[in-house]
Amino acid sequence: MKVVKVNVSKRYEVIIGRNIMQMLPEKIKEISANAKVMLVSDMNVFRLHYKKVRKILDKNGIETECYIFPAGEKSKNAEVLSDLLDRLKEKKFTSSDIILALGGGVTMDLAGLAGASYKNGVGVIQMPTTLLSAVDSSVGGKSAVNLSESKNLAGVFDHPEVVLCDTAFLDTLPENVFADGMAEVIRYSVIADETLFEKVKKGNVKDDIENIIARCVEIKRDFITDDEFDKGRRQKLSFGNTFGRAVEKLSNFSLSHGTTVALGMTKAAEFSYKGRIFPRDLTEQIELACRNNNLNTSCPYSLKDLAEYICKDKQSDVGSINFIAPKNIGLCDIVKLSADKFSDMLENL
Template sequence: MKLEEIGSRVKKIQDGGKLAVITDENVGPRYLLDCTKSLKEAGFQVYTFTVPAGEESKSGRVYLEMLNKLAEIPLTRSDGVVALGGGMVGDLAGFTAATYLRGIRVIQVPTTLLAAVDSSVGGKTAINLPEGKNLAGAFHQPELVLQDAELLNSLPKSVLLDGMAEVIKYGMIADEKLFAELKDVEASWKNLENIVETCVSIKKKFVEEDEFDYGVRHLLNFGHTIGHAIEKCSDFRFSHGLSVAKGMNYITAIAVKKGWCEQSVFDELHAMLKEYGFDLSVPYDNDSLYDIMCSDKKREKNSIDLVIPERIGKCVRKTVPVEDLKELLEIGRPAVDREGNGAE
């Protein structure tokens, strides 16, 4: 799909009415005009809202501002929200749509690789709380996900790299062939459209089997439990993708030490992450990581679910007592502090 076609695509599911387009200060200047022009030509009344770029906008304050904006228009239950942007915009706009009038339609238009392969698909929407990432949220499936592959061409390398962490995750949890293909870094950057299709197909299977995240869908969180803690410790200076890369490296180092996977799994993953240019150091102490992990949404009573690699292309859930997290962080730390020259 081309962005200029969004009006005709949305008209197939909503015949007229109002649309609120939510974007951020990075995406808006590039794509908002084309988006709104197409929607208006298709007969929609269009309202636009631009929030500051960055994870700080996934907050209760900005969320309430968006709800009030929708009420001021006012949108009705036959109207909708368009999320034009990356993962932050998709989460914020999706959660706003999920809770306004107990739920109105949302159309996801991802503009980053991360959003295209992950956050725009599956219906998870959320905002952050001071205590942790994505602690307030709702499942709200998009009516449409419209991906214009050309939007990825203008992204800076750092933003593309953010998404590549999630792409590598898909190879680790479900697709040994994809992981092998990703070893050719130059070819992978040239083949993003096919890579996006592969990743969306993988996620679709997980979501169809476990829409509300009670079982197998947990595997999509490989690297995320530690990654979210790293992200929070950095006050979100570390991007989500970078934090997930660090988290995947760290949990795999732990898995080697515990005998849950072979040394070769760590070596292959670490080598790939370094080849793409990820800094895998974790400049935060274990106590800080532990405190945040204890607030993770995957915690239940006195245990927490971790996603552990068994081999390339297969991960499993492992439930561990929360009290064991500090020990696990300790045994993985030497490999992480050495940037993973080997999980001894």
């Protein structure tokens, strides 16, 4: 078992290990001795894991209600959030009670926003059931929902009381969903840890997944400790997003999260080299790591097409780009580029 301590505006622990869900009643009672629990989950996770979690809660006399929503990104919206808040009100939850988020990233967002807003704050315990939510949602404090066509437009910074990352949940993941999480692991290794990159680029990581998750949580913890509210250094965690979001939009959101992250990272490395930001071409190394972890690196769009799309998008938006450029494996810089500068760099592609 690994324990990562997070010391930001709220201190909490991320506990990582196999079959640690038995710790849940103890952690609930540490937060609030007589708390009721609202278990929030999507339908897929409910079918897979609800009974065993509920059995542990019932055995320890913890009163539990449930809020179950349709699985998928489409549920990450204000209507579902409002429905969850209504359920908390209907069941007479107070600020002394607990929201238990059991699931992936959408569940963490909905539960986190509900916890931050209901009665000015209800404690949230996170139990991630995907690799992606274990390494990404478990630390950072960001919760958001989509509004209309805009992703993550309404959100807050608010941290959980504790995170219990039981790696036994990962046994039920389809390979493509596990690969989505590995895209984030590779991202963290490129920006901050060459040793981790050398480990994961070979693939076949499941036997060491506890240590890998713990290291990713440590990396993200260190970034948010320095920059909790995402104003500076923490932006490096978005390495690959400039191109990844362009791929996402051009494909009409038809590609998986892992695919867009993988393509975003490889195209960012290629642009950094061909645009003469840094002299070393890391594209092949990043592509190899992605392929060995079952991630697609075949991009349907050329680098120039993506760059032109980004340039047009930024000209109509904020007019500049904080581009995360890989200098070496384990080291990235934030390079501020105006839309005009970005356009000029297109000539070198």
